[in-house]
Structure formats: C-alpha cells, structure tokens
Amino acid sequence: MWRSLLLRGSTCLLQVAAPRFLHQSHLPSLSVRLLTQRLLHRPPCGLDLLGKEFPVSPITITEIKQYLRSKDIPFHDGYSCFHIPSIFVDPSARRDSFSLFIDKTTGQFLCKDTLVEGSWEDLQDCLEVMQKEEQDFLSPHVLLGYPESLEEQEERERELREVQRIWSSSVPLTDLPEDEVQLIKTMFQITKVSNATLKKFGVRLFKPTKSLVFPWFGGPDSSLKGVKLLSAQSTDTDKVTYNEATVPKSNSYYNLFGLPLVGRMDAEVVLTGHELDTLAVSQATGLPSVALPRGVSCLPPVLLPYLEQFNRVTLWLGGDIRSWEASKIFSRKLGLRRCSLVRPGEYRPCPVEALAQGKNFSHIIKSSIPAAHKSIVSFKQLREDVYGELVNTEQVAGVKWVRFQELNRILKGHRKGELTVFTGPTGSGKTTFISEVALDLCMQGVNTLWGSFEINNVRLAKIMLTQFAMQRLEENLEQYDFWADKFEELPLYFMTFHGQQNIKTVLDTMQHAVYLYDINHVIIDNLQFMMGQENLSVDKFAVQDHIIGAFRKFATNSSCHVTLVIHPRKEEDDRDLQTASIFGSAKASQEADNVLILQEKKLVTCPGRRSLQVTKNRFDGDVGIFPLDFIKSSLTFAAPIKGKHKLRKVAAKPENGEVEGSEVAVKKEEVKKEKAEKVAKTTKTPRTIKKPATDNESMQK
Ligand SMILES: Nc1ncnc2c1ncn2[C@@H]1O[C@H](COP(=O)(O)OP(=O)(O)OP(=O)(O)O)[C@@H](O)[C@H]1O
Structure with missing residues (x-):
C-alpha cells in the first residue's frame, strides 16, 4: 500500500473549514511534498478517498524510533516529540543541533530553524532521498507547497494588510499620557499590571475600538504574524467581560503569547489561558510565561515543539472548573511527568485576578499539583477535588443547552467523559434531533466531532446549517455566505467515513481527533x-455490548463525551420504547451514563410531535420526559407552544392515560385565557393581554 500524502490520521477527518495541515506561524505556508516522489509514484488523491480506502493506522513511538535507528539518525526522546538534527540546514551552519521535532503521537514534524513542516511520511520521503543521493541535508526549496487558490492567496494578503494596519495605527500604552493609561487599566481591571510589563510584552492600544492589542511575533525573523484585539465591558456586578478578535481568524491564530521573551536556556514556564494572565505571572514571579492562543478550548499540537525545552511546565489556566479540566487534559499532551497544575479555588483565582488581590504567586506555583497521578490515592489527595465539586455545582454539572431548557432541567448539563446512548424508532428524527442538540453545545465552544455513517457529510452539514440559521436557506440563497461564514467558525469536525466501518478504525480516528483538536464531544x-465487520458468528448482542464497552472506555480515558445513536432492538407501534428495547444485555445498559429515547406518538392533531425521554441519568438520577414540536422549515425542535396544541389535544381522544388531572386544569385555564384574549381584541386593549407566541418567536426558543 502506498503511503498517505496527507497527515496520517487526518485522512479520516474533515473540518468545516478547509483543513490546514501546515503550521500557520509562517506565511506563506510551506508544505513538504517531494515533487519527484509524488509525481513518479503516487496518484493525486482526495481526502475523502484516502479516508475511505486507506484506514488509519496511527504511528507508534516504537515505529518512529525503529525507523530513525534504521537510518542511523541520532535523536533525543523528548516530552511530546523526538528531536533530531535538522535535515534542512547545512550541518556546518546548524545553530541548534537538534532542531527538528517529530510529534510522538502523529509523526508530524517541524524544523524550528527553517519552519519547514509536514507529515511523518513526508519526513521519511526526505530521508530516503537524502540517503539515495548521499546528501548531508536538503534544501527546503526542493519541496513543493500546496498550491494556494487565488481566493486563499487574496485572503492571506488581505489579512496581512489588516494586521499591519491595526498594528501601525495602535499606540504603545507607555506612549500615552499617564491618566489615559490609568483609565485603560481600570477599564480592563489590570491596575496592578505595571507600565514596564506592558512595554516588555509590546502591548498596544487600538484607539478606535479602545482595544488592547497583543502582537504575535514569530518565525526566524521574528516578524509580525498577527494580532489579538481585546475589548472590555463592565457588567452590573462590577465584573468585566472581555471580547476578543484575532487576525488571522482564530482557527489560524497559533500564537504562544510571550514566546519571544523566553530564553533558549529557560527550563521552566508557566502556561496560562490568557494574555493578561501571562502579564500577571511574568510581573509577579519573573518566570517565563506564555499564553495559549485560544484559551482553555484547545492546545494545538503544532505548538508542542515550542514547549519542548521546558523541564517543568506549570499550567495555571484560569480560576474555574473548565480551566482545571483543560489543564488535566493538556498535561497529557505535554507529558505528565513535567507538568504541575494550579488547582482553581478561592485562594487561587486566575493570575490576573490573583495579582489584583495581592496573592502570593510563588506560593501558588509551589503548591501546584504534579499531573502524574498514582493509581492508588487517599482521601487526603481527593479532598480538594471533592470540595471543588461541592462549591462549583453548576460548573460541575457541565455545559448548559441554550435551546433545550428541559434537558438542562433533567440532565443538568453536558459533561466530559460521559457516554450517552440515544435511540428512537426508525425515521422518527433521531439524526435531526441529535444534530441540533450537538449544534447547541458546539455553538458554546464544545469542540465537536461527527461520525455520520448513514447520511453523508454534505447532507448532515446542510441540516446543521439550516438549524443554525433557523430558516430554509434554499429560499434565501443570498444569505448563504453570511451563515456559512459564521458556521465555519464553529469548532466542528466530521469523520469522512461512510457505510460499514471497523470499530478500531473509528476509535483510532476519534483518538487522533482528540489529540489534534481537543474534541470534547463525539x-x-x-x-x-460498526456491527457489520465484527465476527457475526458471535452473538449479535455480545458484539453490540463489546462496541458499547469500547466507546465507554474511550469516553472515560479521553475525557470526551460520546453520544451513540442506536436503533432499537424491537419496535412495537403501540408501545413506547424502553431502555430494554435498546440493549442486548443489562451489562451494556450499565455502561451508559445517560439513556435518551425519542418517543414517537402518532398524534393526528400534532403529527410532528415527539417526546424526549431520559430513562437513565447517572450524574444525579433525575429522569423524565418532555414534549417537542418539530419545526419543519428550520429542522429544529421546540417546546410546544402552550395553548395552541394543548387545546387541540383536549379535543382529541386522550392517549393511553396520558391526560393527567393537573393538565386538564391548565387547559381550562388556557381556554379561559383565550376567551379573554378574544374579548380583549374586541375591546381594543391588547397591551393588557399577553400575546401568544408566534411561530417565529417559538423558533427563537
Ligand atoms: N418530528 C418530526 N416530524 C416529522 N418529520 C421529522 C421529524 N423529525 C425529523 N423529521 C424528518 O424525517 C426525516 C427522517 O429524519 P431522521 O433522519 O432524523 O430520522 P432518523 O430517526 O435518524 O432515521 P433512521 O432511523 O433512518 O436513522 C427527515 O426528513 C427529517 O427532516
């Protein structure tokens, strides 16, 4: 089998926006593609094709080591990467003898001297060519870049001009009159951050929007690659909320803010979730500190080589549970043994707040907890975790849905590391419903990966886009670009599988996506x-149990929520589905943390009406059921509009014991209300009467 042309593993993933396999810190991007090899031996090939025909086989640490040894290449075994001498620099001119980094998980490589990068296969190609032609090094110019489309080129140039424009029209804070500086500091609640610190990090003010500007300097020439603009708004509670925007856009913004100030010999760093936190840490401790470009939402692996030099990394990502969870996840990527984590708490808020409150930084950093945990712990080690859960019950309950209040009421939220099993009768709207449920979370920053094996990604994305825009875009094509641009910003990825798949391939792809994109929900x-390829001589339900078990393990080990859609085992038209309708055995139902059933009652009066039943909720035990109306134009679900449908239901025959006494009372009340409304209309006093929600309003939910 010929090797993949693209980054292995990425072959089965597709992002909403065109995926970039290249490091963004150097524009224009270089990709290593050996022209000769590619043209002579390999047919051009698309992402989908690769994804389908060549299952992912992730590279292992042993394979990388064996290969390097077979080529007599010396290497250092680093934390997240192997370090080898750069093959793109003349050995006599090498500044650093081991400046090429190979990611241990993906095999992706980066040469820090030339900023050339590419996949593990690319590197192997390069090494083969070097050996064959008996060369000491290769010139980066023998490599071929991905050709940029005219559109991409224009976009890149436009962004560069924008970066320059913002930077040159903003002023160093220290050039402003002191009273103005104080005003700005008060606005951003950074009065304790000194002018010297702001100057050291090159922070400026963009006057037109009163935004702080954080520069991104990178590349061998330390040139300006981008900017982040931060604006502040104070709320009623005297708290300040920040809004940020980056150029280039956030999914191409790979700046470790503070990196240019790190010395080559520095062995310790404090990793923060925000530029302001890095200012605070640096000022209070004098330690090197860098901030992640997208806060706690992700740690892109392309940044790992820049953190390899540190023997100790303290992760102080913020003051809430989300930061704490992120620090545990990121420390796995960084290598547990060098990481220690600042646990958020009353005495340990985020660094910028800690500075404002005059906290003792060196004490906080010293008391950070080693990330590498032991298999056996005592309550002494757990007590702070337990306390943290007790004081932050809302955060512990997870991310709340905006569109599904009833789900919040029953499930309390969407939590990492759980397994949700979702079922419903054939054609009842499972895909449509779960698509909106996942979209809601994704819109709140939950990094989401879809594995849609039944309907293709274009159709799925169309459903999601319709739900996102809450309207039929076919009838408003002029709005397509507006919505598509917004949709593209979502942290949403799709696997390119279609049809029957091997469970191992799917799990490998999921694992890879968690590493690359910090996926929180699959x-x-x-x-x-996934059933088709398993050994069917074994009992079918045993296979199903085995697969559910594998997803369960994945969810727990990867701290990633998995939602698994399952067709019911048996369907009887006249009866509701139950948990037992899904599973092969009781063991499997134990694996799921949540079991959701889309119940379909065929009501003549409300044909699209469904009910969502939660039959299991491991988090706090609450179960329940609530009705949902389907809005065909936007493919969304909403709580039924009170009055309208319920009134109709009174007229309709009651379903098997469905009408309870209390509902009848509500209905009577509603009949009264409607009568009152009619009276009100005739007497022209509409303001005193509450108008019933229109379809449009209900769509806004
Ligand atoms: N509540 C509903 N009322 C009427 N039509 C619906 C409803 N929900 C979804 N639909 C429509 O029904 C069709 C099938 O929906 P969907 O694919 O989501 O069902 P499914 O349960 O996932 O199907 P399958 O059992 O084949 O996996 C779609 O055209 C969708 O727009």
Missing part, C-alpha cells in the same frame, strides 16, 4: 454501522 450515528 457523535456516532449509528452503532449499527
């Missing part, structure tokens, strides 16, 4: 597409 639609 949706698998549906499990039946």
